[in-house]
Amino acid sequence: MYLYPKWIRLWHVLNAILFIILIITGLSMQYTGKKDYVLVVGFEESVRWHNISAIILTVNYIFFVAGNIITRNGRYYNIKRDNFFSDLFKQLRFYSWGMFQGENHPFPVTMERKFNPLQKISYVLTMYLALPLVIISGIGLLFPELVVDGFMGISGMLLTDLLHITMGFFLSLFMIIHIYTCTLGKKPGSLFRGMITGYHATEDHYDLEDH
Amino acid sequence: MKLLIFRITFLLILISPVSAKFSGSFVSQSDTVIQDTAAFVSPYEEDNQRCFKCHGQSKYSYTNESLGHEIKALMFYERIVRKEEFYKSNHKSFSCTDCHSTEYATFPHPGELRMEAKLNCIDCHGGDETYHFDAITEEYEQSIHFKLEEDGFSCYGCHDPHTYRISKRTKENIKETIAYDNAICLNCHSDYNHFQLLTDREEINVIRSHEWLPNQSAHWANVRCIECHTQINENIPVAHLIKPKKEAVKRCNECHSQNSMLMASLYKFESKEQRRDGFFNGIILNQSYVIGANRNEYLNILSLLIFGGALLVIGIHIFFRIRKENNKYN
Numbered sequence: 410m411y412l413y414p415k416w417i418r419l420w421h422v423l424n425a426i427l428f429i430i431l432i433i434t435g436l437s438m439q440y441t442g443k444k445d446y447v448l449v450v451g452f453e454e455s456v457r458w459h460n461i462s463a464i465i466l467t468v469n470y471i472f473f474v475a476g477n478i479i480t481r482n483g484r485y486y487n488i489k490r491d492n493f494f495s496d497l498f499k500q501l502r503f504y505s506w507g508m509f510q511g512e513n514h515p516f517p518v519t520m521e522r523k524f525n526p527l528q529k530i531s532y533v534l535t536m537y538l539a540l541p542l543v544i545i546s547g548i549g550l551l552f553p554e555l556v557v558d559g560f561m562g563i564s565g566m567l568l569t570d571l572l573h574i575t576m577g578f579f580l581s582l583f584m585i586i587h588i589y590t591c592t593l594g595k596k597p598g599s600l601f602r603g604m605i606t607g608y609h610a611t612e613d614h615y616d617l618e619d620h
Numbered sequence: 621m622k623l624l625i626f627r628i629t630f631l632l633i634l635i636s637p638v639s640a641k642f643s644g645s646f647v648s649q650s651d652t653v654i655q656d657t658a659a660f661v662s663p664y665e666e667d668n669q670r671c672f673k674c675h676g677q678s679k680y681s682y683t684n685e686s687l688g689h690e691i692k693a694l695m696f697y698e699r700i701v702r703k704e705e706f707y708k709s710n711h712k713s714f715s716c717t718d719c720h721s722t723e724y725a726t727f728p729h730p731g732e733l734r735m736e737a738k739l740n741c742i743d744c745h746g747g748d749e750t751y752h753f754d755a756i757t758e759e760y761e762q763s764i765h766f767k768l769e770e771d772g773f774s775c776y777g778c779h780d781p782h783t784y785r786i787s788k789r790t791k792e793n794i795k796e797t798i799a800y801d802n803a804i805c806l807n808c809h810s811d812y813n814h815f816q817l818l819t820d821r822e823e824i825n826v827i828r829s830h831e832w833l834p835n836q837s838a839h840w841a842n843v844r845c846i847e848c849h850t851q852i853n854e855n856i857p858v859a860h861l862i863k864p865k866k867e868a869v870k871r872c873n874e875c876h877s878q879n880s881m882l883m884a885s886l887y888k889f890e891s892k893e894q895r896r897d898g899f900f901n902g903i904i905l906n907q908s909y910v911i912g913a914n915r916n917e918y919l920n921i922l923s924l925l926i927f928g929g930a931l932l933v934i935g936i937h938i939f940f941r942i943r944k945e946n947n948k949y950n
Contacts (some may be wrong), residue, residue, distance in 0.1 A: 438876070438911055438912055439911070439912060439915055440912075440915070441872075441873045441876065441877055441912055442873065442877055442878070442879075450914065451872075451873070452871075452872035452873045452876055453871075453872050456834055456872070460834075474903060487854065502936075505937075509940055509941075509944050549793055550911075553835055553838040554837065554838070564909050566909035567909040567914065570909055570914075570915075571919075574919075575919075578923050578926075578927075581927075582926065585927075585930060585931070585934070586930060586934070589934045618936075
């Protein structure tokens with residue numbers, strides 16, 4: 410089933426590369442020692458690459474949001490209130506128990522439902538909460554004159570940076586979990602292949618017997 | 621439809637701070653200047669007034685008795701001492717004639733007074749144990765500025781004894797101190813009229829020569845020039861050994877690291893307050909935020925725990941998947 414149009418795949422691969430660069434350079438800035446570089450790049454190089462990647466990421470993000478408004482892709486992110494928690498629990502139960510028992514996938518992928526409830530909530534939180542917050546706080550750090558001097562006696566830059574690194578941390582965490590859950594397709598590599606070719610390998614049920 | 625409206629609003633919100641930057645409507649930083657409101661009354665006000673009458677502004681007048689009429693003239697700018705600035709300075713309680721000859725009381729001033737040896741800082745401040753003027757002098761004599769002595773440079777080049785106010789760093793006034801101290805350097809280094817009095821070098825442009833520095837204006841508002849341009853000395857409050865240009869600090873992590881250099885320079889006055897609420901170099905947080913220097917101990921631990929927990933869950937999941945896989949073939 411052709412599930413991932415070209416624009417989504419382009420946006421996704423660029424987003425993935427930028428995420429990796431931003432995480433490595435972000436950690437380098439936060440944890441660089443005085444004499445030795447903790448990670449592969451030093452502070453100065455990290456600042457440069459972090460800034461360049463962040464600007465591209467911002468443009469790429471606007472492209473993503475605009476794409477979701479213009480095309481029908483945005484509908485995949487609609488969260489229905491009905492059965493929200495029970496659906497979430499069903500999906501969690503499947504990952505932690507059902508899939509080992511050979512149970513059918515509770516929310517199989519269709520053209521009308523690209524994401525399972527767990528994916529949906531984590532993608533919405535990531536794309537519509539954490540990422541915008543990291544971008545807005547990042548703009549504040551890039552242009553410190555935009556940031557308020559202080560809020561309730563605490564330096565504005567400190568609050569902005571704390572927001573930035575906290576969101577950055579959650580996004581890093583998301584990426585690790587996202588990469589792992591993407592091995593849970595029909596075969597460990599099939600979801601990755603789908604994101605390159607655009608075709609999702611259909612699965613009637615999660616079946617380890619297949620490989 | 622609701623979702624569409626939400627998405628469009630959201631996109632606009634995202635774009636707005638970027639456009640605000642270019643329209644300049646988002647600036648909220650304010651520079652506060654501490655006003656000296658306490659009116660100081662000098663015991664020598666009357667005596668000093670005789671000097672300020674001519675030296676207090678750029679124009680002066682006197683009656684030329686030979687010609688029999690009043691003459692108006694311009695005061696040479698180096699001989700001008702603004703009264704209001706003098707009475708705010710550290711030397712405000714002095715009489716002019718404490719340092720200058722009493723013979724200046726006569727007008728026209730006797731010509732030979734020009735040959736009189738001037739007092740140096742150390743003539744009064746030698747042996748001082750608060751600011752360590754002797755150590756400062758030693759440092760100054762090794763600094764790049766000392767080479768300009770033969771061209772007329774001295775302590776007074778930076779510290780005009782008529783107007784200098786010591787800017788003791790405290791938690792509250794750090795930004796004012798930074799601005800005051802940087803203005804001393806920029807008085808020559810960004811004003812070619814002053815700069816060329818002491819050197820034959822071409823006009824320099826500090827903005828251009830510091831272009832490599834990210835967020836230049838933020839750095840200049842939050843650290844002093846001397847942070848990077850002097851050799852740190854633990855024994856005196858303010859380092860005076862100005863290093864040659866090529867030896868200035870240029871590595872970001874000298875400051876942007878846990879053992880930040882700023883703790884031995886700008887924030888030396890309270891470096892004991894190394895940590896506050898788990899923040900390394902907590903004192904910096906009073907006025908500023910330095911990426912890399914202000915990492916938080918608790919957040920470090922918490923993030924490692926969360927990250928470790930996630931990896932552990934993934935590890936357990938992989939374990940069960942492998943077990944299931946193996947069971948299939950057994």
